[in-house]
Amino acid sequence: MAPALELLEKSIEPLPTKAFPGTQNGVSAGGSPSLESQEKHQRVMNVFRAFIADLCQQYGEGHAGSPMGMTAIGIALYKYVMKYSPKNCNYFNRDRFVLSNGHACLWQYLFMHLVGVQSMTVDQLKSYHSSRLDSICPGHPEIEIDGVEVTTGPLGQGVASAVGLAMASKNLAATYNRPGHEVVNNMTWCTVGDACLQEGVGLEALSLAGHWKLNNLCVIFDNNSVTCDGTADVANTEDINMKMRATGFNVVDVYNGDTDVAAVVNALDAARSSDMPTFLNIRTVIGIGSTQAGTADVHGAALGVDEVARLKRSFGLDPNEFFYIPQDVYDFFRDIPGRGEAHEAGWKATLAKYREEYPELAAEFALRVAGEMPNDWTKCIPRKEEHPTASTASRKSAGVVTNALAQNINTFLVGTADLTPSCNVAYKNKVDFQSPELQTVCGLSGDYSGRYIHYGIREHAMCAISNGLAAFNKGTFIPMTSTYFVFHLYAAAAVRMAALQNLQQIHIATHDSIGVGENGPTHQPIAVAALYRAMPNVLYIRPCDAEEVAGAYIAAIQATETPTIISLSRQGLPQYPQCSSREGTLKGGYVFTEAEGGDFDVTLIGVGSEMGFAMQTRELLLKEHGIRARAVSFPCTRLFEQQSREYKQSVLKPRAGKPTVAIEAYPSNGWERYADASVSMNFFGKSLPSKETYEYFGFAPESITAKVKDLVEEVRRDGIGILRGDFRDLNGSLQIHLEH
Amino acid sequence: MAPALELLEKSIEPLPTKAFPGTQNGVSAGGSPSLESQEKHQRVMNVFRAFIADLCQQYGEGHAGSPMGMTAIGIALYKYVMKYSPKNCNYFNRDRFVLSNGHACLWQYLFMHLVGVQSMTVDQLKSYHSSRLDSICPGHPEIEIDGVEVTTGPLGQGVASAVGLAMASKNLAATYNRPGHEVVNNMTWCTVGDACLQEGVGLEALSLAGHWKLNNLCVIFDNNSVTCDGTADVANTEDINMKMRATGFNVVDVYNGDTDVAAVVNALDAARSSDMPTFLNIRTVIGIGSTQAGTADVHGAALGVDEVARLKRSFGLDPNEFFYIPQDVYDFFRDIPGRGEAHEAGWKATLAKYREEYPELAAEFALRVAGEMPNDWTKCIPRKEEHPTASTASRKSAGVVTNALAQNINTFLVGTADLTPSCNVAYKNKVDFQSPELQTVCGLSGDYSGRYIHYGIREHAMCAISNGLAAFNKGTFIPMTSTYFVFHLYAAAAVRMAALQNLQQIHIATHDSIGVGENGPTHQPIAVAALYRAMPNVLYIRPCDAEEVAGAYIAAIQATETPTIISLSRQGLPQYPQCSSREGTLKGGYVFTEAEGGDFDVTLIGVGSEMGFAMQTRELLLKEHGIRARAVSFPCTRLFEQQSREYKQSVLKPRAGKPTVAIEAYPSNGWERYADASVSMNFFGKSLPSKETYEYFGFAPESITAKVKDLVEEVRRDGIGILRGDFRDLNGSLQIHLEH
Structure with missing residues (x-):
């Protein structure tokens, strides 16, 4: 046995699987279909795991370990527990599923195939890590793919999104459901690995889920005790169950989560009737079935040709058969599309009755379902x-x-x-x-x-x-x-x-x-x-x-x-009713005011709270130096970039010898696109009252005027424009000292 | 009683203060000096709190509530428990203190004054929120200030820094201490508010502190049950003690943390002998003494003139006396500079013996203390x-x-x-x-x-x-x-x-x-x-x-x-031994290779892993179109900005009609400073093998060559340079669709 695996076994407390009320003879009470035999489950798991091994072996890379370890969890979810409709993945009241450990995406793709999501063909599965541009099997799940709720990959993001999905259901249910009329009552299921329970964003989100008592959320911890650096212990030895209880979760242990489908189904079903969010701590073995099982070696790598063959033999499969899904495995999932259609039909029927009883609410709800605002x-x-x-x-x-x-x-x-x-x-x-x-x-x-x-x-x-x-x-x-x-x-x-x-x-x-x-x-x-x-x-x-x-x-x-x-x-x-405009704002940048008399010497770009400085400087330049300045307001560079070249030139009016100066209390980075110089903050700020902070850093009409005047005079004196790479940070820059 | 205060009282479990071994008659065992009477403590607290109220009243703003609530904690730390030397705040083996709830900075500034940090005068204290440029009392503590270990303010950062400070001690101690010779043995004390226990970065860091068993770290929770939005319950109802225990902390409750200095001292002293990091859950009342005590109203605001007067009267102080520190309060802290000098002298003596016994180690240690590398x-x-x-x-x-x-x-x-x-x-x-x-x-x-x-x-x-x-x-x-x-x-x-x-x-x-x-x-x-x-x-x-x-x-x-x-x-x-140079890298950008023959038509800027594209394009341009390109390598824009104008121009060689194109698989933002056009990624990427990802987005010598050739021809045709605001994103940009 690999050392990490031994550790893993040691770390599992020998407690019995928690029994749930209403669970008898392997048939769960939560509305799931009757469980098939463990023998059947083992068969499906073997085929599934061998297929994952083949997928990663194709290009000699990819994440094989977690999908293999999570196979029983997947059967429990996709076959027995989740309410969804593979023929219409976007059916509104579906259960939401988030793979927060997004690198395990093959697991999701393969289940989507098995349950009948039509776009997810074997051909598509094989496109994982290929150079095919039409692949819907990217390295992490993406929201654009039918059957994927949110894009995941950056760790901790998925579980936080799952909290949002659960909140959304809660809010809609509280707003639109009426006694006897549940138009929204879906669950949110979310698998996580060690990472999502270490990342701060995950911890923040879980704390809120507990606080809000989002009992429609079930977080499923694929506890395989392994991360990229080896045993998860290397950086984490906390008592996660105690921590999750403290955070307001109902915590349930499953000890043989890589084989015991029934135990996982029971635990998942119980989550539906919890009065708190549920945290399932499911012990699995990463890369189960392979000789490197339970080690970091199977986290982000293919198993190797020989090992894949060995694994298949040990599963009772033909090592020379690749991407093998026999009919009995398809048959195992055959009822799911029909059940999905039934879920959807049931929801439509509920909706029809609701519409009769609450026509106004139903109309508003319909608008929400259509994703439209009044x-x-x-x-x-x-x-x-x-x-x-x-x-x-x-x-x-x-x-x-x-x-x-x-x-x-x-x-x-x-x-x-x-x-x-x-x-x-x-x-x-x-x-x-x-x-x-x-x-x-x-x-x-x-x-x-x-x-x-x-x-x-x-x-x-x-x-x-x-x-x-x-x-x-x-x-x-x-x-x-x-x-x-x-x-x-x-x-x-x-x-x-x-x-x-x-x-x-x-x-x-x-x-x-x-x-x-x-x-x-x-x-x-x-x-x-x-x-x-x-x-x-x-x-x-x-x-x-x-x-x-x-x-x-x-x-x-x-x-x-x-x-x-x-x-x-x-x-x-200050407010500028004579100059500012919402239409201009929608164009990102626009002429705020032209110079007096039409012709100009300099263009001042003002932004946000620094627009006042641009306008005051404009006045001072004229009054004290006879310099004619126009002013451009620039609330959004991206919207401006979307305008036509002609529009942009009409706003910026680039002319040799007539410089443009951007005034913004941020670094100059980015203004080089539109200006020759800027009054900027290429350093950190200082604790002073607002006005004094500005003054300290040279944001005052007098100091800006002096700098702009010097620039205008220099440009006049030297003839044409400012050279490339010679952008002027009129407020200077922080110098980094390199020791020699 | 304010409603929030009632809630607070309700939420406190009526457990007795935990008793620690060796604690008798109010005299703690951990090496602290004998405790003064509670009456004396109350007197010091009254004066301290009134002074805080005056400081915030000066400009009608600032954070008064937490400093007032944490006064007893401060007395315990600064008078009894912390080992430091106010006359030499940077003495190497000092205990480190971090105010992770940085908005409570007045608390720290005022204690620094009372214990004799010489730069922290009453005059300086009054500069809080003033427009004085020489203020050492900014709105949050800053590392540059004598006696402040790290800058805090952005919540969660301080406590994470405290974990780093504690690690640093542990590592130095394990590296340099020898039996009987403890050259490093300092503690790290860190106060936190609710925020640092909600922010993900704080939670991540605490989890590591528990894992590493940093028993030289004590986290002091100013548990006043109030945040900006009102009662902390509004967004957090977890069991923080259970959570911290699960995270590997020794958890200690103190129930009257705003008055009972002795209880706080006992708890702090016990942290010194814990085998785990310690989490002190100290119940306090924010803005204690004021009529708005225990509410969010005293979090980030002054109390008001009348209320400050009332508060002083209730404390037995003269309402017409401002910024009042009587001699007996100074006297209370009078022993501290001397004790600090004794700490330092003790450390120097330890060091002298160590030097005799372990001269080589001591020499290396001295280098580390001096902050120098070999x-x-x-x-x-x-x-x-x-x-x-x-x-x-x-x-x-x-x-x-x-x-x-x-x-x-x-x-x-x-x-x-x-x-x-x-x-x-x-x-x-x-x-x-x-x-x-x-x-x-x-x-x-x-x-x-x-x-x-x-x-x-x-x-x-x-x-x-x-x-x-x-x-x-x-x-x-x-x-x-x-x-x-x-x-x-x-x-x-x-x-x-x-x-x-x-x-x-x-x-x-x-x-x-x-x-x-x-x-x-x-x-x-x-x-x-x-x-x-x-x-x-x-x-x-x-x-x-x-x-x-x-x-x-x-x-x-x-x-x-x-x-x-x-x-x-x-x-x-690819490696470019003929072109690349460390000296050039230190200048941020440099000529990688000039065009064949000297004169040129276009400059290509290459960066990092995209330099290869620049070099291959350079060859193709010449071979297929007779276009002579020079190449510039640009590893660091900031280092380049520090070079002289002459150097920069010698690298960029701006010439009318000879465009510069930057090639980097990031957004073009920033390259406008140095280039007229870029081959960039103004959109998100795609899951494909490395080479194919590049190709998909136009990063291939052939496609870049075609685009650069078009640009060179356009510029030749139209005469001079590219206009301001007309920077060319040769790979295009993502368009944002605004519905109309």
């Missing part, structure tokens, strides 16, 4: 004449819009990472999303129909859970999150997953720029914008006043396949 | 002629250097987020950093002298803990981390803290670019480089071959105030 959402966006004219923080302007949207449209789930008093997303008459049980336990208000979500101080989980909310059924929810912009760096890996999956979300990012002030350099979000401006399929929008805020919301709502970050100021901002 | 580290960097000439993955070239450095120099602590088989940082004869107890418990090898660290699948904690390792005493350690580059997005908030604190680290980031292949878009790190290139004080270096890898390590070791990310390929890369 057409009149535009009424929630204030008209230009409704904006205040006095100085207003853009977080306040945004609060007005969030309030109107969230009050009136159930599509919006609005959350905060413990910054309700700061982010202005709490809306009138909000109801908190909470377990109603907590009303008696600790006096909290709220229930599952609530759409205001207290995520606690868990920015990463907030955004990762939002991915699940948005993925439940596209358009049914538009999750909104809120925190300080700098903390979107904690959440970056989750926002990236949203962008990759084309999930619509609105992230309210307040306290942007150095204007946040006293909280100091830790809270002044230098460089975070550079990330989101570069990240594909993200709209990072920095509006400069209430009108641009309106435009930012319109863009965010219209971008149905895209997460949007609306970046907002803590401090008051 | 001079001969350069021998660990392979010479140019030692590189392989065949295609080699840069992760392998880097492995050679890491191996030599880590084998020979104790300064390097090398870690991995469970990617030992992939990242090539495991060095010959490595010893794992582990608790020696785990050898018997689960057969793990390693002990605390080990310098190879299995962080598990916890990228964020890996980097955040590394901040503590680097901050223990600058230069004593250079932490190295390793994971796939895409997962540095998980760790971004921690790397940012390293950059902000000027902490030297080397992050080995393998599997960069889309060349990672089959793992697919989740693992192909689009946009991560844009973040790190924009982040101040980070060196992001992408070497193209073994020689540039050597240069990258030299830069990383020479950058003693800077974290460096060395970005490496999974796949084999």
Whole structure:
């Protein structure tokens, strides 16, 4: 026996499998079909595992170990427990399944094939790790594939998405179900490996699932005691069961999870009737059946030709038969498409009765199922004449819009990472999303129909859970999150997953720029914008006043396949009713104001809370130096990039000898595309009051004016434009000292 | 009583304070001085809390609540338990203290003043939230301030740094202590609020502290049951004590932590003799003494003029006396500087004896204390002629250097987020950093002298803990981390803290670019480089071959105030012994090869694993189209920016009509500074084998040649250069669909 395997056996406490009420003679009580014999299960497992070995052997690589170890779990889920319809994978009330240990994707692909997902052919299975462009078997599951709920791979993200999927069901059920009419009652199943229980984002999300008592969530731990570095003990010796109990989960052990299908079925069935989320700690052996079973060697590698042959022989299979699925194994799964159709038909019947009894609710529900918003959402966006004219923080302007949207449209789930008093997303008459049980336990208000979500101080989980909310059924929810912009760096890996999956979300990012002030350099979000401006399929929008805020919301709502970050100021901002426009905002950048008289000497680009500096500098330049400046507002570089070349040139007006200067309290990175120089923050900030922070770093009309004047004069003197590679950081840069 | 306060009282189990052996008559056994009377403590607490209230009232803002609630904890720590020397805050063997709830900084500043840290005057205390540029009382504690160990504020970072500080002590102690000679034996104390126990990075780090049995770490939970959103219950109802026990902590409750100094002292003292890390769950009342005590209203706000007056009266203080510290309160802390000097003198005496007994070890230790590396580290960097000439993955070239450095120099602590088989940082004869107890418990090898660290699948904690390792005493350690580059997005908030604190680290980031292949878009790190290139004080270096890898390590070791990310390929890369140079790498960008014959038509910028495409395109352009191309290698934009204008122009050679094209499989963002066009990835990747992924996205010499040829012809045809705002994304961009 391999040393790691010995350790594994030692670490398993010899407790009996927990017995559940209603479980008799191997037939489970939770509505699952009768169990077939263990002999039959073993046959299916052998064929399954040999097929996985063949798939990885094809190109001599891939993840074989976990799919082999998890085979019994898969049979329990796909054959007995999950309610789904392989002929219509997107049937609304289906159970959701998330493979949070996404590298085990072959497991999912092969089960999808066996249960009859039509696109998942043997030919497709063989495309894993191939160079085929039409493959639907990528190295990690992707949301675009029929039967895959969310893209997984980056560890911890899947389980957080699963929490979001379970929340989505809870919220819909609480909102639309009526006594005797359960139009939403699906479960969420999520497999995890060691990693998802080590990654912070997973731990944050699990803590919330426990708090919210999401009893429609079952987390299935493929506890094979092995990670890439060897035995999982090498970096983790905590008592996971105790930890999960402390976190509010119902914890169930299964000790022979790689062979005992009945035990797994019982445990899964019991999860359906738990009053808490369930954590199944299922002991398995990675790469079971191979001689390297139970070791890290079978984690991310093929077994080798000889070993695959040996394994098949030991399974009673022909070593010369490859990709072998005999008819009896297909037959084993033959009932599933029909059962799926029955689930769907049952749901439709429920829906029909519901429609009769509750026509208005049913109409709204139908809209939600269709992923559509009420057409009149535009009424929630204030008209230009409704904006205040006095100085207003853009977080306040945004609060007005969030309030109107969230009050009136159930599509919006609005959350905060413990910054309700700061982010202005709490809306009138909000109801908190909470377990109603907590009303008696600790006096909290709220229930599952609530759409205001207290995520606690868990920015990463907030955004990762939002991915699940948005993925439940596209358009049914538009999750909104809120925190300080700098903390979107904690959440970056989750926002990236949203962008990759084309999930619509609105992230309210307040306290942007150095204007946040006293909280100091830790809270002044230098460089975070550079990330989101570069990240594909993200709209990072920095509006400069209430009108641009309106435009930012319109863009965010219209971008149905895209997460949007609306970046907002803590401090008051001047309003520019004569210059700002929502239409301009939707184009990403636009002429804010031309120079007096038409001709100009310099173009100033202003962004967000720094637009005021551009406008004041423009005045000073004229008054004190006779320099004619035009101003461009640039709330969103990505939207601007989508405009025509002609439009872009009409905004930027590139002319030799007439430089363009961007003014933004972020690093200059990115402005080189549009400007010759910038007044930027190529260093970290400082703890001072807002205005003084700006002044300290040269963001004051007087200092900017002096620098722009010098630049204009230099360019005039030297003739033509500024050379490539000679971009001017007018505020300078941090120098890195290399010791010699 | 405020409702939140009632809840708080209800939630406290009525257990007695745990009694510790050797604790009698209020005098603790752990080497602390005798306790003064509770009456005296109450007097000091009253004065302290009133002073905090005055400080926040000054500017009508700031965080008053936690400092007031934590006053008794502070007295216990600063007066009785911590071993430190206020006259020499950096004395090497001092106990380390981390305020992970950094917003409570006034608490730390005021205690620093009271115990005699000379720079922390009353005048300085009053500068909190002022516009004074010379303030050493910023909104969150900063490492530059005498007496502050690490910068905190972004929640969860501090506690992870504390784990690093405790590891550093353990490693030094195991390496240098000898029986009867304890040259390192300090404790690490860390206060946390609810947030640090919710944030994923904190949870990851705590899990490791438990695993490693860091009994020199004591985490002090200021359990005031309140967060910004109100009662902490609103987002967290887990059983934190059970969770911490499951994580491997010794858990101790203190129930009257805002008044009972003796109880806190006992608990803290006991932590010194625990065989596990200690978690003190100390119940406090936020803003105690004020009428809003126990509510979120006192978290981040001043109390108001009238309320401050009322509070002072209730404390028996004169409401008209401001910033009042009477002599008896100073007297209470008067013994501390002397005790600090005694600690230091004791350590020096220990060191003197040690030097006699172990002169060689003592010499090495002295070098570590001085923060210096052996001079001969350069021998660990392979010479140019030692590189392989065949295609080699840069992760392998880097492995050679890491191996030599880590084998020979104790300064390097090398870690991995469970990617030992992939990242090539495991060095010959490595010893794992582990608790020696785990050898018997689960057969793990390693002990605390080990310098190879299995962080598990916890990228964020890996980097955040590394901040503590680097901050223990600058230069004593250079932490190295390793994971796939895409997962540095998980760790971004921690790397940012390293950059902000000027902490030297080397992050080995393998599997960069889309060349990672089959793992697919989740693992192909689009946009991560844009973040790190924009982040101040980070060196992001992408070497193209073994020689540039050597240069990258030299830069990383020479950058003693800077974290460096060395970005490496999974796949084999061609070697360019005729072109590549470490000297060029240190300049960030350099001429790789000029065009044949001297004059040129186009400049191609190649980076890292895409340099091969630039070189192959260069050949094809000449052969097939007679276009003469020069090639520039550009491993590090930040190092290049530090060069003179003349040098930069000599590399880029900007000429009208001779375009520059950057070739990199990342978004084009940033290349606009140096190029007119780029072959980039302005979209997410795809799961295909490495070469096919490149080809799919147009990274193949033939397709690049065609695009560059078109561009050169267009520029020739139209005359001069490419206009501002007209940068050419030769591979196109992802379009975001806005619904109308």
